Structure formats: C-alpha cells, structure tokens
C-alpha cells in the first residue's frame with residue numbers, strides 16, 4: 001500500500017450543494033492515491049450548536065429547538081439536492097435526523113438542569129462534524145468512489161480537558177493504524193471528522209473536542225499517526241498569503257514556507273491554519289499544503305522542512321502579518337529586588353493564569369509584555385496589582401515580518417524601519433528566531449504600516465509611490 005495522503009476540508013469548502021460537488025470532484029479525481037479525508041462541520045454549524053447549548057442552559061429551550069430545526073433542515077435540503085440514489089438518501093436522512101434528535105434531547109436535559117458545562121458543549125457541537133461527514137461519504141459513494149464513514153471518536157483519543165482536549169499522542173498511532181489500514185488495504189477511502197475526539201473514562205468513551213478551528217490540528221495528528229506522505233488543508237483562500245487581503249488588497253499567495261515560518265504566522269494573526277497544526281507534521285517532517293477548494297487548480301502553499309526550501313530562490317521576507325487588540329504592560333522591579341527573580345515571578349503569574357505572552361522585552365529593571373486581553377488576564381492583572389504597580393497601554397497591535405531574516409539582516413532592518421516612522425514603534429523583538437521580527441504599534445496605525453511594508457517588499461518597483469510617512 002502507498003503511503004497515505006490526508007485531505008482535510010473546512011466548513012466553507014462544503015457549505016452548499018455546489019461546494020460539496022466540487023469537493024466530491026476533487027477527491028474522485030485522485031484515483032491513484034491512497035487517501036483519507038477529514039471534514040469540518042458545514043460553515044457556521046458549530047457556532048449554531050454552541051448557541052444551542054448556551055440557550056438551553058439558560059432555559060430558553062424554544063430558541064434551542066428552533067436553531068436545531070434550522071440546522072436539520074439545512075442538512076436535509078443538502079442531502080435531497082446532492083444524494084440521488086433513493087435508498088442511500090433515505091438512510092442518510094434517517095441518520096442525520098437521529099443526530100439532531102439526540103441533540104434536541106441533550107438540549108432539553110440542559111434546559112432542565114440549567115447547567116452549562118464544556119463537557120455537554122463538546123457532546124452537542126460534535127453533531128456538526130458527524131452530520132457533514134455523512135453527507136460527503138454518501139456523495140462520494142454515489143460517484144462510484146468506495147468510501148467508508150469512520151467515527152473520529154474511535155481514533156482521536158484525548159484527555160478530559162473538555163473544550164480544548166489534548167490528544168494522547170502515544171495511543172493515537174496504534175489506534176488510527178488499526179482502524180484505517182484495513183480499510184485502505186481494500187482500496188476504500190476512509191471519511192472521518194476533524195475537531196472531535198473522545199476521552200476514556202471507566203471503559204466508556206465521552207465526547208471531547210480539540211477546541212474551535214481544531215480540525216486542521218486533527219488532520220495533522222492523523223497524518224502523524226498514519227505516517228502520511230503529505231497532508232492537504234483545503235480551504236477557501238489560495239494558500240497562505242503575503243499579508244491579510246482585507247487590509248492589503250495586493251496580498252499574493254506564497255509558494256512555500258518552512259514549518260518555523262508558518263508557525264510564527266499562526267501565532268501572529270494568520271487564520272488559515274490552527275496554531276497547533278504544525279507541531280505533529282514538523283516532528284515527522286510531513287509536508288503540508290494549503291489549497292483552495294474553490295480554485296482547485298491554483299497551486300496553494302507548501303509548508304516544508306527548512307532545507308527543502310533553500311533550493312528555490314527564496315525571497316527573504318515571506319509574509320507580513322498583524323495582530324490587533326493587544327495590550328501592553330510595563331513593570332519596574334522595586335528597589336532591593338533582584339531583577340531576574342522579579343521577572344521570574346511575573347512570568348509565573350502569566351503561567352498561573354495560562355496567559356500567552358505575545359511579545360516581551362526587558363531592560364535592566366524593567367519588563368514589558370504584550371498580550372491579548374481575556375477573562376483570565378483581568379484576574380491576572382488584579383493579582384499583579386497586589387505586588388507591583390504597572391503601566392498599561394491598550395489598543396496596540398503587533399506587526400510581524402516572517403521570512404529568512406538572518407540572510408541580510410542589516411539591509412533588511414534598514415528597509416523595514418525606513419517604512420515605519422520611529423514614533424510608531426514601541427517594542428521590537430528579534431533574535432530568538434531568525435524567522436520573525438515583531439514590533440508593537442498603535443492599533444490605528446497598523447493597517448497603514450502593513451500596506452507600506454507590503455508595498456516595499458512585494459509590489460513592483462514602479463508601483464512604489466513616494467514614501468508615505470505621517
């Protein structure tokens with residue numbers, strides 16, 4: 001048997017009948033490969049299911065039922081449109097109705113107990129993936145492609161951190177291989193789900209999820225478990241772009257990136273990939289390709305081991321990204337405190353509240369940190385206040401340039417800072433990785449900085465207007 005290629009399709013790639021036919025064509029067109037396909041829920045289905053759980057827990061069972069009826073009718077219409085064969089259509093309609101019936105029972109239970117837990121949320125949201133993958137299985141079978149539906153809860157073994165469960169990477173490969181290889185050896189394509197998993201408790205399996213947008217991570221984990229040849233993340237954009245197209249209209253797809261470069265981008269604003277996706281694939285050096293299901297012919301972006309990229313004439317800056325709504329705090333070590341141990345206690349505080357630090361700079365007795373505010377950060381700051389005063393600045397943004405910054409650092413840095421007037425920058429971070437340089441700026445100025453930098457690094461010389469500085 002050839003090594004497996006894992007294909008993952010996101011919610012917009014299967015959002016309606018036309019999209020489902022397109023994806024069916026994509027899979028059907030790859031007859032000579034050994035494929036496994038993973039699916040997200042239909043776009044917006046997960047958000048609707050989250051609302052169902054929340055409304056139920058508030059006792060508003062009427063709204064919860066209405067939302068579930070809406071989802072069922074969306075799935076039913078799709079089935080009626082896509083699946084022609086009467087017996088497979090009626091089987092699928094029955095199975096899909098059962099899912100939403102079970103979701104309704106669960107919602108009723110929640111409305112009686114008025115209890116909102118991540119455990120019940122994981123149970124309810126999973127129906128989105130179970131239902132969508134059923135439709136895709138039938139659609140492929142109808143096209144004459146041997147396909148078999150596989151429940152992800154049988155292979156995605158996780159811990160019991162409901163809402164953002166961690167996979168059990170030791171058990172996963174054996175489980176997945178035992179389940180998938182016999183199917184693949186018969187020439188059948190296993191069709192399974194991203195995002196959902198299960199934890200084992202007293203011999204029973206309880207549904208979990210890997211967290212929102214987690215199906216990219218599922219695909220990477222499955223590729224790791226099956227030692228895949230490569231993995232394709234099919235989405236609705238032409239790969240990973242040189243910047244955010246909503247801000248920079250001339251953003252273009254990047255041909256290839258290293259794992260490290262892509263990881264930096266996912267941390268600093270890139271939405272096309274879940275941040276954990278790159279860990280399992282880079283560990284086994286499995287190439288990952290981001291592709292557009294609406295334009296299957298476009299090449300997309302390859303994410304590869306660093307040394308495989310050197311052969312192509314790499315442009316040193318690959319992408320410029322931006323993370324908005326960032327807050328900065330600056331803390332000064334009080335007199336008589338040893339700065340290093342004082343800094344240590346600040347880090348411990350971030351760790352205690354599980355707050356990710358996006359940027360950090362230190363100078364003698366001062367430490368500055370930038371992060372995104374959440375409920376946890378509010379608790380953390382209250383505790384920080386007790387042992388040290390601090391200065392807080394809100395409405396900041398982090399601009400990050402990703403690429404091979406080590407090759408010509410001098411000229412590169414000069415070019416970067418020529419595009420941005422100094423008063424706009426407040427924290428500059430470079431050095432821990434040769435692949436990224438980040439700085440903090442005001443949120444209001446981030447878009448124009450991004451456009452200036454993009455113009456300089458990616459748009460042709462004749463298009464560069466007089467340097468725009470305010």
Ligand code: ASP
Pocket residue numbers: 010011040041046047128194195211212213214215216
């Ligand atoms: N359906 C899930 C979500 O919307 C998982 C995913 O699409 O990645 O978050």
Ligand code: MG
Pocket residue numbers: 010213216272273274
């Ligand atoms: Mg996604």
